[in-house]
Amino acid sequence: MPFSVTWHTLLDEYKGLAEDATLLTPLSQDRFQITDVQEHRIVVEFLDRDVDETRPLQRDQFETLYERISDAPDGFDLSRLPLDADPYPGVLSLHPRFEVDESAGVIRETDEPAGSQIIRGADDTESAEEATERAEPDVDVYSDALLLIDALERNDLSSLEALDTPALINLYTLLSDIQRDANDLRQNVTNVLLDRLHHDQPVHGQFGSVQRTARRNRDLRDDEEVLATLEDAGIDRERVLSVDRDKVDDALDVTELSESDVYDIEETEYVRKAEVDEEQRETRLQGLKDRLATSDDPEATELREEIEELESRIEELTQFKTGREYHTQSRAE
Numbered sequence: 001m002p003f004s005v006t007w008h009t010l011l012d013e014y015k016g017l018a019e020d021a022t023l024l025t026p027l028s029q030d031r032f033q034i035t036d037v038q039e040h041r042i043v044v045e046f047l048d049r050d051v052d053e054t055r056p057l058q059r060d061q062f063e064t065l066y067e068r069i070s071d072a073p074d075g076f077d078l079s080r081l082p083l084d085a086d087p088y089p090g091v092l093s094l095h096p097r098f099e100v101d102e103s104a105g106v107i108r109e110t111d112e113p114a115g116s117q118i119i120r121g122a123d124d125t126e127s128a129e130e131a132t133e134r135a136e137p138d139v140d141v142y143s144d145a146l147l148l149i150d151a152l153e154r155n156d157l158s159s160l161e162a163l164d165t166p167a168l169i170n171l172y173t174l175l176s177d178i179q180r181d182a183n184d185l186r187q188n189v190t191n192v193l194l195d196r197l198h199h200d201q202p203v204h205g206q207f208g209s210v211q212r213t214a215r216r217n218r219d220l221r222d223d224e225e226v227l228a229t230l231e232d233a234g235i236d237r238e239r240v241l242s243v244d245r246d247k248v249d250d251a252l253d254v255t256e257l258s259e260s261d262v263y264d265i266e267e268t269e270y271v272r273k274a275e276v277d278e279e280q281r282e283t284r285l286q287g288l289k290d291r292l293a294t295s296d297d298p299e300a301t302e303l304r305e306e307i308e309e310l311e312s313r314i315e316e317l318t319q320f321k322t323g324r325e326y327h328t329q330s331r332a333e
Contacts, residue, residue, distance in 0.1 A: 003063045003067075007059060010091070013095060014037050017034070017094075017118075020033070021034070021118055022047065022118070023087075023093075023094075023118055024118075025087050025090045026078055026089055026102055027081070027204065027205075028205050029205055031047040032044045032047060032087055040060075041056045042062075042091055043055070044057060044087050057088060057091060062092060065085075065088050065107075069107060069108060072106075074106065074108070075104060075108030076107050076108070077198070078100075078105050078106060079105060079203055086204075092107065094118075097109055097110055097111075102196070103196070104196075105196045139181070141182050141185055144174055148174040148175065152171075154167075155167050155171070193212075194212065197210065212269065213269075214268070215268055216265060216266075216267055217267075217268065218245075218263040218265055219263065219264045219266075220243055220248065221262060221263070223243045226248065226262045227243070229257070229262055230248075230262070235251045235254075235255065
C-alpha cells in the first residue's frame with residue numbers, strides 16, 4: 001500500500017478527534033495535542049513544556065517511520081528514534097492499522113484496528129466530571145509523601161538546629177518511611193523498565209533519562225579450590241595464602257588463567273540514572289503549585305479539600321493534652 005493512502009487515512013482520523021483530544025508520546029510520556037493539519041505536515045503542541053512547545057511534524061518524516069515499520073516484522077524499536085521524534089509514533093497510532101506496544105517498546109503495523117496513544121478526548125460521551133475524576137494511588141509512599149509535604153511546609157528548614165526535637169523526629173520518621181517505600185516502588189519500576197530498555201541507549205522522560213547497564217559481581221570460590229588452581233598454573237600458594245582479592249588479581253596478570261577459573265561471576269542488570277533535569281523538575285513543580293492556587297477546576301478544588309482535611313487530621317493527632325485537660329473534657333462530655 002502506498003504511503004499516500006496511509007497519510008490521508010491518518011488525516012481523516014484526526015478529523016474525528018474530540019477538540020480537546022490529548023495524546024501521549026510513548027517514550028518520554030509527554031502530553032501533546034494536534035493544533036493544525038495541513039497537506040504536508042501536522043502541527044502539535046506540547047502541554048508540559050515551557051520552550052519549543054509547538055512543533056510541525058513533516059509528512060516525509062512520517063513516511064520514513066512508515067518504511068522502518070514496514071521493514072520490521074516484529075515492530076520498529078522505539079528506542080532507535082531520534083530524540084526529537086517521539087511524537088511521530090504517538091500521532092501515527094491514530095491510524096487504525098498502527099499500534100504502540102509500550103511493554104515491548106515498539107510500534108507495529110497490525111491487521112486489525114488497534115488502540116491509539118490518546119489519553120483524553122477519545123470518548124466524546126465522557127462527562128467532564130468523569131474526565132477530571134482523581135484516584136488516590138494505592139501505594140504507601142503516596143500518603144507518606146503528603147505528610148512529608150505538610151511537615152516541610154510547617155517547619156523552617158533553613159536552620160535544622162532551630163527546630164524542636166518532636167519536629168525533627170517527625171521529619172526523620174517520614175523521610176525514613178519514604179526512603180523505604182520509594183525504594184520498594186523503584187525496584188518494581190526497575191523490573192518493568194528492564195524489559196523496555198536496551199544497552200547503551202538512553203531513554204528520556206520529562207524529568208530526566210535512564211539507560212540500561214550491567215554490573216559484575218565477583219565472589220572467590222572455596223580457598224582450597226583457588227589455591228589448587230593457582231598451584232597447577234605454577235603460582236606458589238604463599239603468594240596468595242590468604243586468598244586476598246588483590247593478590248589473586250596480581251597472580252591472574254602473570255598467568256593464562258581467566259577470572260572465571262577462580263571467581264564465580266554473576267552479572268545482574270539494573271537501571272542507572274543517567275541525568276536529572278533539575279530546571280524542568282522545578283518548573284513543573286512551580287507550575288503545579290500555581291495552577292492549584294488559582295484554578296477553579298474541580299480536580300484542583302478536590303485536591304485543596306484533601307490537603308485541608310489532611311492538615312486538620314495532623315493537627316488533631318499531634319495536639320498535646322495534659323491528663324487534667326483530658327479528664328476534664330471527658331467529664332464535661
